[in-house]
Amino acid sequence: MGGRRQVYIGTDSGATSSKTGGVWEDGTTISTKLAQQPTNSEAGTTAVVRGWIEGVNEYLIRNGLTWDHVHGVGLAMPGPYKRYGVLDHAANLPASFEDWDFYTAYSSALSERAGRPVPLVVGNDGNYGGVAEAQRARGKSKSSVVMLAPGSGLGCAYVDSRGLPLDGDTLNGMEAGHMPAPLHLLDTKAYPCGCGRTWGCVEVYTTISGLPYLLTERLAKYPDHELAQSPLSAKEKALSLRGLAQKGDPLAVEIFDFQAKVMGLHAASLTIALDAEFVVIGGGLMDPESTTEEFRSRYLRILRENMEPMLCSAQQGRIKVVPAALGDLSQAIGAALVALYKSRT
Numbered sequence: 001m002g003g004r005r006q007v008y009i010g011t012d013s014g015a016t017s018s019k020t021g022g023v024w025e026d027g028t029t030i031s032t033k034l035a036q037q038p039t040n041s042e043a044g045t046t047a048v049v050r051g052w053i054e055g056v057n058e059y060l061i062r063n064g065l066t067w068d069h070v071h072g073v074g075l076a077m078p079g080p081y082k083r084y085g086v087l088d089h090a091a092n093l094p095a096s097f098e099d100w101d102f103y104t105a106y107s108s109a110l111s112e113r114a115g116r117p118v119p120l121v122v123g124n125d126g127n128y129g130g131v132a133e134a135q136r137a138r139g140k141s142k143s144s145v146v147m148l149a150p151g152s153g154l155g156c157a158y159v160d161s162r163g164l165p166l167d168g169d170t171l172n173g174m175e176a177g178h179m180p181a182p183l184h185l186l187d188t189k190a191y192p193c194g195c196g197r198t199w200g201c202v203e204v205y206t207t208i209s210g211l212p213y214l215l216t217e218r219l220a221k222y223p224d225h226e227l228a229q230s231p232l233s234a235k236e237k238a239l240s241l242r243g244l245a246q247k248g249d250p251l252a253v254e255i256f257d258f259q260a261k262v263m264g265l266h267a268a269s270l271t272i273a274l275d276a277e278f279v280v281i282g283g284g285l286m287d288p289e290s291t292t293e294e295f296r297s298r299y300l301r302i303l304r305e306n307m308e309p310m311l312c313s314a315q316q317g318r319i320k321v322v323p324a325a326l327g328d329l330s331q332a333i334g335a336a337l338v339a340l341y342k343s344r345t
Contacts, residue, residue, distance in 0.1 A: 015092035035059050056110075081171045242256075
């Protein structure tokens with residue numbers, strides 16, 4: 001491969017779509033243009049792997065590259081895992097995917113397509129998204145980073161000074177969305193979580209999954225609110241709240257203020273434990289195409305106001321809270337970065 005520039009490719013495999021990204025050997029992003037295709041999970045594991053390979057091939061062609069440039073690949077895959085590279089039961093994938101050794105399947109396909117062995121790393125998609133956002137947040141520093149990304153659930157990651165995520169001994173590290181919320185500080189009930197726990201997971205109070213509970217709880221204060229009499233389903237009512245909040249609706253604003261408070265308390269707990277300098281907030285709430293600047297600024301302000309007093313004295317005034325920067329690209333770029341970082345060890 002002589003003097004060819006080295007590239008590292010990331011595949012982000014979701015339940016419905018898969019994305020491809022890449023970085024150069026210095027860690028800079030090859031392209032910020034989103035490249036994605038259907039995952040085709042309904043067609044089985046062989047079709048999924050074929051789609052991953054096609055995604056890489058199209059990405060290389062689009063950017064004037066060939067397989068000879070590829071020195072490593074990372075795969076971001078939602079868990080849970082039974083062991084490294086082997087899927088456990090996943091809620092959003094067919095039951096037949098349980099026990100799938102996706103590491104071996106993808107590694108073999110990459111080697112066959114490239115005509116040589118291609119180093120492959122695999123890991124949790126949320127963790128890999130954190131790797132990419134950490135690189136953007138901390139720049140050239142070696143500071144550690146906590147990422148919290150509220151969406152349908154709460155994605156969490158901790159990225160160390162090497163740029164690598166905390167996976168844990170059973171590959172379940174940083175499943176921090178399922179830690180119990182500090183209910184004694186929140187004046188609320190312990191609502192059940194989709195994970196099966198009933199102690200009041202943080203995820204329920206910070207994401208879309210818990211909005212129906214929070215809405216029902218607060219409608220008692222707003223009996224004349226349009227949603228109190230609405231024929232919409234509980235889910236539809238919950239999904240309407242973000243738009244209402246951005247129009248200044250008092251009920252909706254109160255709910256998102258509450259979510260920001262919970263996130264601030266949770267960020268403080270994680271920062272006390274992990275001593276990270278940066279807290280990155282991702283997810284749809286920080287998406288400039290989905291929310292207004294006023295909405296995002298208010299959320300982050302309330303988060304900081306609730307986080308800061310809870311920190312250790314040495315941490316107060318030091319922790320930087322920043323919005324995520326990469327959006328849908330983060331997990332593919334993070335997977336590519338982990339492949340690069342692992343190649344250096």
